[in-house]
Amino acid sequence: MRDRLIFAGQLLFTLLVAAFLVVPALLSIMAGVTENYFRGISSGVTLQWVVQVWELYADSILLSFVIAFATLTLTLLVGVPAAYALHVRGGRLSRLIEEIITLPLAIPGLAIALALLLTYGGFGTFRRSWLFILAGHVVFTMPFMVRSVMAVFATIDIRTLDEGAASLGASPWRRFVDVIVPNARPGILAGALMVVTLSLGEFNLTWMLHTPLTKTLPVGLADAYASMRLEVASAYTLIFFIMIVPLLVAMQLLAEREPKS
Template identity: 55%
Template sequence: MKSHLRFTLQLGFTLLVCLFMIVPVAMSVMAGLTENYFVGLESGLTLRWVDEVWQLYADTIWLSIKLALACLLITILIGVPAAYGLLRSRRRWANAIEELLLLPVAVPGLATALALLLAYGSYREFRGSWLFILVGHVLFTLPFMVRAVLSVMQTAKLPQLEEAAASLGASFRQRFSGWSSLTV
């Protein structure tokens, strides 16, 4: 009986939290799609407000998408080989490098931003470009990529799979690029 009561209370709390998060979003969507927000749906539906927001922020939205894709590409190009190297290395320094890679997550974002400004603030062209924002994004997201890829490589027993592939004649390049297509 206690477990049923506990489940009911947990479910009720979860639903309240969901409502707390969903209601403001629903009200914002409603405000953007109605002629007059205060009248409600009776005033009619329109995309006028959405169009106005798009005209104001389209460049910013596209820049954000480009920035996200560039950040993803860079973190993949750096994070996957870094995770692979950390997995393959059995040396003491591998743990130190892994901890250094996690440092941007431990340090507050404001401190990282100030450090970037102090380090590159004198380069006005760089500081004023979107590349400066990209560097900050990569610094923050790279640890998440490395940890996720490292975890997948560890659970996939990559060293044993590589040893088996090498015994069958696969080169390093074939082993590195083909491990993700294996079906175990």
């Protein structure tokens, strides 16, 4: 009886916390398909706000996904080999490099953006392009990829696997592709999930780096809430959910799937 009461209490607490987090999002989504938010759902249901948002911000939404997947590509190409090298080499120098790579975790996004502006802001073409935002996102998200992969390496004897493949005559490239990457798959997928999520939702750093022609989804959302009707801003939120939630669910399922032997 006591265990049932404890379970019921824990379940009730979990449901209350979930409701506290989910209800505001649901209300915002409902506002995006309501004729008049202040009159409620009785005013009628419409998709005109969603259409209006897509017409106004389609470029910003698509740019966000371009930057997110470009960020993921770069963090994979740089972060996975870096994690492998840091884990295999070891030593004081490797630990120092690891700390430098993960330093952005302790620095606010605004500070990273300011540093990039002070360093590269004078390069006009680069400053005005979306590549400038991409550079900031790579710096901001790289630690999550490196840490995720290194956490997997810490649970397996990657050095023995590497040496075994080398003793069989495999080249460094073959060892990395056929041995290291498959064993690092859980960490790579977990890192990819975090990188894409952070890149799509990052506001502070992006707000400092963007230009009127390089607005991303979070910046456009903030502009919509500040300068337009609440229904339009809520429709923007609805589009955000429609586009990002299936993507994140798919990536989560992929990360949880066991690799085939």
